[in-house]
Amino acid sequence: MSQSGRPAVLGGQPVQPAGPPPWPAADPEVARVLQQMAADGSWGRYHGEFVPALTSQLQQFLDCEHLLLCSSGTAAVELALRGMGVGADDEVILADYDFRGNAGDILALGAVPVLVDVLPGTVAIDCALVELAISPATRAILVSHLHGSVADMPRLRELADRHSLPILEDACQMPGATVYGRQAGLWGDAGVWSFGGSKLLSAGRGGLVYSSDAAIIQRARLYNQRGNEASPLSELQAAVLLPQLARLAERNGLRSSRAGTLRGLLQEVDGLSLLPKADSGCEPGWYKTGIWYEPEAFGGLSRNQFAAAMRAEGFALDPGFTPLHRQISRRRCRLAGSLEQAERAGNQLLVLHHPVLLESADQLQLFVQAAERIRQWSAEILRNE
Template sequence: MPITIPPWPRQTPEIARAVTDCIESADWGRYESETKNALIVAIQSFFEATYVRLCCSGTAAIEISLRAAGVTNGDEVIVSAFDYPGNFRCIELLGAKPVLVDVSSENFGPDIDSVAAAASGRVRAVIASHLYGHACDIASLRDLCDENGWVLIEDACQAPGMRVNEKPAGSFGHLATLSFGGSKPLSSGNGGAILTSDDRIAARIAGMLDRPSDAFPLSALQASVLAPQLSELRKQNEQRNRIARQIHQQLNQMDSPLVCLAETRDGIEPAYYKLALRADSQAIRNQVVATAAEHHLPIGHGFRSMARSSERRCRKPVPLDRAEALANQICVLDHRALLIDESDVFELCQILGTP
C-alpha cells in the first residue's frame, strides 16, 4: 500500500465556515474588514507582537522590512549564503549590497562569529532565517545587532509556531516576517505579515503602505482562512514534531546514507515547513530525491548556496564552506509528509534510506 500523504492545503469545516461567514457578511468587499482586524489581533497574541501589518507575500514582507529598517542605495545587509534566494534579491532591489556569511554549525541560520566578522560602517541590517525546523541563534544575533546599531529582521516565514526558550519565533527581531504562501503551514495561497514592537518602525511601515489605501494588501477572504489555521497550529506542529523525531530515530537505527537533521536542542519547540536530511554526497542526495519522487513523496533539494555569486553583487568577508557543503548534501521533506500516520513512518524511512 502506498503511503498516504495528506493533501495540502487542508480543507476543514472550520475553514469553510469562516469563508462562508466572510462572504455572507459582505466583509470580503470592504476596505475596513472585521475579518482582517480579527486576524491581526490573533497574530499579535500568538506571536507576542505589538504591531502586525498584513501584506501580499512573505517576500513583500522582507522588502517592506528592509525599507522600514532604512536600507537604501549603498547600504549593506548581512545575510546567510544558505538562505531563501528571495531575501538576497530584495536587498539588491533596494540598491543595497548583500554581505554573505556562513551557516552556523549548530543550525541553519547565520553563524554569529561570521556576522561579527562582517561588520562595516555600511551595514544597516541583518536578515536571520529560521530554516528546516531549526532555530537560529536569534537572541545572540539581537544582542550583536543592538551593540552595532543594526536592525535585525527575523525571517520566521518557514517557522510559524516555533518557540525558543518559551518565546515565539518572530518576537526577537526589531522586525519579523511571516509567509502565508500556498505551501506554508499557515496558507492563504499568497500573503504575509510584518511584525514589530517598535513604535517608530511601525510608524514607518504605515507611512510606506497607507497611500491612503493599503498598497500591498491581504484580502479579507485570505484572512478568513488563516484564523482557523492559526488556532490549530500548535496541534499540527506537535504532530509534525512527533513524526520528525520518529524519522530521526528510525534512520539512525538503519544503515542509511541519510542523516535526519531534526531539531533536538533543549529549549526549542520546532516548527517544520521542511525537514532536512543530509546525504553523504551530492550524488546520493540526488538519488534519494529521485527514488522518493517515484514513490510520490514530497521531497526536493534544499536551497542552493549563494556563495558563488559575483563579487560585483555581494561582499564575502568570510569563508562560506558550510553553506557550500549544505547546498550539495541537503534534501528536504515537505511538512505534509510529517502529517502521515505513525504506522507509515517505517515504510517512509525504508524508501528514503535505501535509494
C-alpha cells in the same frame, strides 16, 4: 531482488501509491467561512471584519502589539527592512544559505547583501562570522530559521546590540516556533511570517511583519500606504487564516512529535540524518524538515537522483536551497569569507515537505522503507539514468 520490491523510478509500485498528502488539507472551518463569504459577498470587499479580527488574534498569539499584514513573506521582508531604515548602498548581513527572495529584497532596496557562512553541519548563520563581516556600511542583520533548526538568537542579539544594529528575524518557515524561550521573531527588532500556499499557515499568498518597536511598523506602514495600500492582505485571505491560527499550536505540537519520530528512525538509516536537534528552550517549526544526504551510502546516487526516486515512491522530498553566492552576481553582493558550509548544504541537503508530519507515524516507517528500497537498487537506477 524480488520484482515486487522494484522502486517506482524503475517502474515498480510506489511505496506510497497515494502520493504525498495534499496541502492545504481539507478543513471544514475554512469551507464554512468560504461558504459564508460567498453567500454574503464579503469575499469581494476591500474592508470588513476579517483583517481586524486576524490582527487582534495575532497580537494575542504573539503577545506583540505592533504588526502589519501584507501580501507575501517576500513583501514582509522588504517592508521590515524599510521599517528599519535600510536604503541604497547600505549593507545587510545574511547567511549564504537562505531563501533567494531575502537577498532579492535587499537588492530591491539598492542595498548590498553581505553573505556569511553557516555553522558546520547546520543551516544556522555563524554568529562569529557575522561579527567579522560588520563594516561601517552595515545597516542590518537578516537571520532565518530554516528546515526545523534555529539560529543562536541570544548570541546574535548580544552582538547586534553591541554594534547598535537591528535584526530582522525571518520566521516564515515556522510561525509559532519557540526560539530560546521566546516566540520566533521577537528576538529580532522585527519578525516576519509567510502565508504562502505551501506554508504552515496558508492563504495561498500573504505575509506579516511584527515588532515590539512601534516606529519600525509605522515606517513600514507609511511606505506601504500610497493613498492606497500597496501590498495588502485581503479579507478573503484573513478569513481562511483565522481557523488555521486557532489550531496552529496543536498542529505544531503534532509536527514536532512526528519530527522526533523521524529523527529516531533515521538514526538507523545509513546516509540520512536530520539537522542537529535544537537546544533546550527551543521548539522549532517544521515546514521543510532538513535531512543530510550522503551519496556514498546510496551507491553514489546523487542527492537529486535520490530525491527524484523518493518522489516517485510518493514522498515530497526535494533538494534544499541553492546557496545565494551561486545565484547572485558577484558585483551585487559581498562574500564575507569562505562559504564552504553553505556550499555543502547546497549540495547535500534534502527537505521533506511538512504535510506528512500530520499523518500517522506509519507514514514515516514507509519513508524509511522507500529509502532502503532505493539503496538496494541504486546500481540499477544509476545504469538507467
